[in-house]
Amino acid sequence: xxxxxxxxxxxxxxxxxxxxxxxxxxxxxxxxxxxxxxxxxxxxxxxxxxxxxxxxxxxxxxxxxxxxxxxxxxxxxxxxxxxxxxxxxxxxxxxxxxxxxxxxxxxxxxxxxxxxxxxxxxxxxxxxxxxxxxxxxxxxxxxxxxxxxxxxxxxxxxxxxxxxxxxxxxxxxxxxxxxxxxxxxxxxxxxxxxxxxxxxxxxxxxxxxxxxxxxxxxxxxxxxxxxxxxxx
Amino acid sequence: xxxxxxxxxxxxxxxxxxxxxxxxxxxxxxxxxxxxxxxxxxxxxxxxxxxxxxxxxxxxxxxxxxxxxxxxxxxxxxxxxxxxxxxxxxxxxxxxxxxxxxxxxxxxxxxxxxxxxxxxxxxxxxxxxxxxxxxxxxxxxxxxxxxxxxxxxxxxxxxxxxxxxxxxxxxxxxxxxxxxxxxxxxxxxxxxxxxxxxxxxxxxxxxxxxxxxxxxxxxxxxxxxxxxxxxxxxxxxxxxxxxxxxxxxxxxxxxxxxxxxxxxxxxxxxxxxxxxxxxxxxxxxxxxxxxxxxxxxxxxxxxxxxxxxxxxxxxxxxxxxxxxxxxxxxxxxxxxxxxxxxxxxxxxxxxxxxxxxxxxxxxxxxxxxxxxxxxxxxxxxxxxxxxxxxxxxxxxxxxxxxxxxxxxxxxxxxxxxxxxxxxxxxxxxxxxxxxxxxxxxxxxxxxxxxxxxxxxxxxxxxxxxxxxxxxxxxxxxxxxxxxxxxxxxxxxxxxxxxxxxxxxxxxxxxxxxxxxxxxxxxxxxxxxxxxxxxxxxxxxxxxxxxxxxxxxxxxxxxxxxxxxxxxxxxxxxxxxxxxxxxxxxxxxxxxxxxxxxxxxxxxxxxxxxxxxxxxxxxxxxxxxxxxxxxxxxxxxxxxxxxxxxxxxxxxxxxxxxxxxxxxxxxxxxxxxxxxxxxxxxxxxxxxxxxxxxxxxxxxxxxxxxxxxxxxxxxxxxxxxxxxxxxxxx
Numbered sequence: 001x002x003x004x005x006x007x008x009x010x011x012x013x014x015x016x017x018x019x020x021x022x023x024x025x026x027x028x029x030x031x032x033x034x035x036x037x038x039x040x041x042x043x044x045x046x047x048x049x050x051x052x053x054x055x056x057x058x059x060x061x062x063x064x065x066x067x068x069x070x071x072x073x074x075x076x077x078x079x080x081x082x083x084x085x086x087x088x089x090x091x092x093x094x095x096x097x098x099x100x101x102x103x104x105x106x107x108x109x110x111x112x113x114x115x116x117x118x119x120x121x122x123x124x125x126x127x128x129x130x131x132x133x134x135x136x137x138x139x140x141x142x143x144x145x146x147x148x149x150x151x152x153x154x155x156x157x158x159x160x161x162x163x164x165x166x167x168x169x170x171x172x173x174x175x176x177x178x179x180x181x182x183x184x185x186x187x188x189x190x191x192x193x194x195x196x197x198x199x200x201x202x203x204x205x206x207x208x209x210x211x212x213x214x215x216x217x218x219x220x221x222x223x224x225x226x227x228x229x230x231x232x
Numbered sequence: 233x234x235x236x237x238x239x240x241x242x243x244x245x246x247x248x249x250x251x252x253x254x255x256x257x258x259x260x261x262x263x264x265x266x267x268x269x270x271x272x273x274x275x276x277x278x279x280x281x282x283x284x285x286x287x288x289x290x291x292x293x294x295x296x297x298x299x300x301x302x303x304x305x306x307x308x309x310x311x312x313x314x315x316x317x318x319x320x321x322x323x324x325x326x327x328x329x330x331x332x333x334x335x336x337x338x339x340x341x342x343x344x345x346x347x348x349x350x351x352x353x354x355x356x357x358x359x360x361x362x363x364x365x366x367x368x369x370x371x372x373x374x375x376x377x378x379x380x381x382x383x384x385x386x387x388x389x390x391x392x393x394x395x396x397x398x399x400x401x402x403x404x405x406x407x408x409x410x411x412x413x414x415x416x417x418x419x420x421x422x423x424x425x426x427x428x429x430x431x432x433x434x435x436x437x438x439x440x441x442x443x444x445x446x447x448x449x450x451x452x453x454x455x456x457x458x459x460x461x462x463x464x465x466x467x468x469x470x471x472x473x474x475x476x477x478x479x480x481x482x483x484x485x486x487x488x489x490x491x492x493x494x495x496x497x498x499x500x501x502x503x504x505x506x507x508x509x510x511x512x513x514x515x516x517x518x519x520x521x522x523x524x525x526x527x528x529x530x531x532x533x534x535x536x537x538x539x540x541x542x543x544x545x546x547x548x549x550x551x552x553x554x555x556x557x558x559x560x561x562x563x564x565x566x567x568x569x570x571x572x573x574x575x576x577x578x579x580x581x582x583x584x585x586x587x588x589x590x591x592x593x594x595x596x597x598x599x600x601x602x603x604x605x606x607x608x609x610x611x612x613x614x615x616x617x618x619x620x621x622x623x624x625x626x627x628x629x630x631x632x633x634x635x636x637x638x639x640x641x642x643x644x645x646x647x648x649x650x651x652x653x654x655x656x657x658x659x660x661x662x663x664x665x666x667x668x669x670x671x672x673x674x675x676x677x678x679x680x681x682x683x684x685x686x687x688x689x690x691x692x693x694x695x696x697x698x699x700x701x702x703x704x705x706x707x708x709x710x711x712x713x714x715x716x717x718x719x720x721x722x723x724x725x726x727x728x729x730x731x732x733x734x735x736x737x738x739x740x741x742x743x744x745x746x747x748x749x750x751x752x753x754x755x756x757x758x759x760x761x762x763x764x765x766x767x768x769x770x771x772x773x774x775x776x777x778x779x780x781x782x783x784x785x786x787x788x789x790x791x792x793x794x795x796x797x798x799x800x801x802x803x804x805x806x807x808x809x810x811x812x813x814x815x816x817x818x819x820x821x822x823x824x825x826x827x828x829x830x831x832x833x834x835x836x837x838x839x840x841x842x843x844x845x846x847x848x849x850x851x852x853x854x855x856x857x858x859x860x861x862x863x864x865x866x867x868x869x870x871x872x873x874x875x876x877x878x879x880x881x882x883x884x885x886x887x888x889x890x891x892x893x894x895x896x897x898x899x900x901x902x903x904x905x906x907x908x909x910x911x912x913x914x915x916x917x918x919x920x921x922x923x924x925x926x927x928x929x930x931x932x933x934x935x936x937x938x939x940x941x942x943x944x945x946x947x948x949x950x951x952x953x954x955x956x957x958x959x960x961x
Contacts, residue, residue: 011741013745014737014740014741014744017741017744018744021744021748021751024751084732084733084737084740104736105736105737105739106736106739106742106743106744106769106773107740107744108747109744109747109748110747179809181813195777196838196839196842197781197835200835200838204835222834222835223805224805224806224809224838224841225805225806225807225809225810225813225838225841225842226809226812226813
């Protein structure tokens with residue numbers, strides 16, 4: 001049975017493009033243009049994954065509100081923000097609400113499709129074996145990464161990373177002790193417009209998340225003018 | 233540079249001071265007014281005096297009888313002036329009761345040298361219709377009359393000859409029998425025998441003998457002399473008691489043997505009676521007949537106004553003022569200062585001129601000074617009778633009061649003018665100072681409201697906003713302008729973000745549509761047009777992103793956390809990494825050889841260096857090295873990135889680090905001039921600054937970033953993270 005993907009986007013062209021592209025990948029797509037419409041639709045049936053724009057018509061925070069409502073109803077529902085609001089503060093508040101990923105426009109449709117399938121798979125895996133250690137898990141010192149479940153833990157403490165952050169970290173730890181260039185890390189984000197600054201921002205967020213668990217965390221090192229290095 | 237900038241107008245204070253100088257008009261006008269007032273007062277006084285003279289003269293018009301008691305023609309006569317006597321005189325041979333002022337009015341007759349035998353001095357007085365005569369006779373051998381002799385000319389005696397009221401000659405012999413009362417006889421034509429045997433009792437007198445001779449005093453009724461008053465006195469000296477021969481006759485008559493007489497001139501009591509009631513304070517009234525004889529006089533003009541002694545400071549001022557008055561006069565009236573006073577010596581001539589003019593029939597008034605500090609006005613008006621001038625009335629009045637009034641008024645005006653000028657100047661100075669201070673403050677604040685890059689620092693002014701005057705208006709309107717500008721600036725600053733926001737949606741539509749197009753039509757997937765369209769989309773996205781990043785830079789910098797970093801290590805690591813990322817270039821790093829700590833956000837410094845190094849790589853000459861150097865000076869560290877290559881255009885140096893300014897030329901369309909702007913913003917955020925210079929040898933360009941140094945005593949834990957590990961790679 002095809003998974004149902006809900007898209008909430010006020011711009012009809014973009015909505016149509018997403019719908020077409022995702023339908024092509026073999027998903028069932030429900031598209032809404034505003035918050036009321038979407039809420040009414042979700043009343044009837046919950047989709048397997050939701051893609052939200054933040055600004056819907058006149059409501060500048062409609063996406064955030066929808067995310068809150070949905071997660072209150074179904075806490076394990078994967079939510080992706082796909083928005084032109086790419087300020088740091090919006091990104092943080094979106095992820096804090098419990099969204100699985102925060103993707104800035106303009107987006108590569110291939111990447112979007114990949115994210116969708118990835119998140120759906122992760123959700124399945126999580127539903128199957130919630131507490132057992134996944135066979136796909138990989139251990140590097142105190143760090144444990146589960147590529148499929150997109151789960152990371154440090155000294156056996158769970159670290160909540162966004163999808164992008166997880167991919168960057170995975171790229172970084174592939175060759176521990178070796179410097180990874182900005183360019184490599186940019187590819188890992190799978191976004192079309194990434195600057196060094198974006199990488200630095202992501203890296204700082206990752207560090208902060210680790211430092212919250214372990215204040216002495218210093219495994220991610222800066223290679224000024226080049227990139228980053230993971231060293232234990 | 234504008235050459236006119238050097239020529240500045242006067243400052244506000246100077247202008248106000250110059251304006252204040254116009255106040256000098258006040259004393260100028262005052263002085264002119266005072267001079268004019270003095271002229272008017274004196275003119276008025278002259279006029280009043282002339283009117284008085286005229287009024288008095290009308291009393292005498294046609295009254296020839298008052299003047300006719302004297303012969304009109306007096307050229308042939310020696311005048312004997314009979315002084316009016318104020319007090320009754322006793323016949324005692326002494327002069328002390330005649331009045332002090334007459335004591336030296338005696339006339340001398342006889343030889344040239346005084347004191348010769350037979351000489352005498354004579355004084356005539358008049359009172360109550362009686363002619364008083366006093367004689368001081370010099371005679372070494374007084375010979376008294378011997379009553380045994382019938383002849384009266386054989387002893388010392390005095391002869392009076394006159395013309396009687398009936399026109400006949402009158403002869404009286406005053407004999408001196410012995411000291412005491414005199415005896416007088418009417419004589420025959422030969423002066424030998426008395427006309428009658430009895431002495432005449434009309435002449436009464438007294439004489440006494442002194443070591444020098446006689447003092448003789450006698451009186452006779454004026455009526456004896458008739459209206460013509462021809463009169464003569466002679467002393468007949470007899471020295472030998474035996475022979476009793478006449479030795480000498482000393483007479484007042486002309487020495488020529490002809491029959492002539494002296495003339496007794498009298499003040500006219502009737503005239504005097506008339507004018508006496510007219511005399512007023514400070515004025516002297518004279519009635520003068522056509523022969524310039526004073527016929528009546530009343531009052532005195534010689535009143536000296538005793539001024540109360542002014543305070544010494546004021547007196548000093550007055551002396552100074554007297555010195556500078558000619559100068560002031562010249563400045564204010566453009567006329568030479570002439571004290572109108574004539575020297576006292578000339579005053580008699582002036583009086584004479586006035587009387588002469590008046591007797592010619594012209595009323596006249598003149599100023600005349602009688603001493604150094606007293607000036608009088610003489611007004612003379614002719615008295616006419618039947619078309620002939622028979623006399624003149626002269627009114628003299630002291631004008632010292634007017635002059636001293638004018639003087640003190642002048643001094644007050646000058647003193648007050650100086651004081652008020654001074655006060656006004658002080659007030660103007662204070663006002664101008666305060667005004668200039670306020671305007672300077674306003675200017676300082678207004679110019680500080682915008683920084684050197686033209687960005688607003690504040691949206692309102694604080695100084696002078698509450699002031700009610702024009703400066704307050706100016707401040708309010710500038711403040712208003714600033715707040716409007718601030719609104720507009722805010723709009724402009726938000727523009728890139730809004731733009732990105734607005735562009736990203738259609739851009740996303742475009743991008744997803746292109747992808748769907750390729751998906752739907754596999755035959756266009758390899759089309760070069762699709763590829764170029766996708767490149768265009770990416771380009772627009774990066775433009776918008778860069779713009780928004782630059783616009784947000786300052787805001788996002790505020791969120792950065794600063795750490796203490798060893799810049800030497802940092803640069804070592806950075807340059808080592810540069811060699812890896814840019815293998816086509818050669819990088820040379822020269823450090824100070826010791827730790828240099830600064831409190832920075834390391835990513836931002838990395839971003840800063842990225843931009844500078846990118847720039848250096850773009851402009852460096854092939855096969856030349858890019859030199860990076862770290863120096864420390866006092867409290868600052870300096871990072872220099874130098875490359876060989878084209879020099880900076882001269883005008884670029886100041887604008888190089890401004891937003892949206894690119895000096896790369898039109899072929900570099902991917903650059904928006906944001907790189908070096910970012911460098912500047914980051915350097916300034918860290919409390920430093922950046923500048924670009926051409927290398928001294930002209931071979932290239934150096935960009936220098938200066939940042940403050942932190943004195944670091946301990947090894948910071950955070951710095952561990954950035955130890956370079958190039959070998960590990």
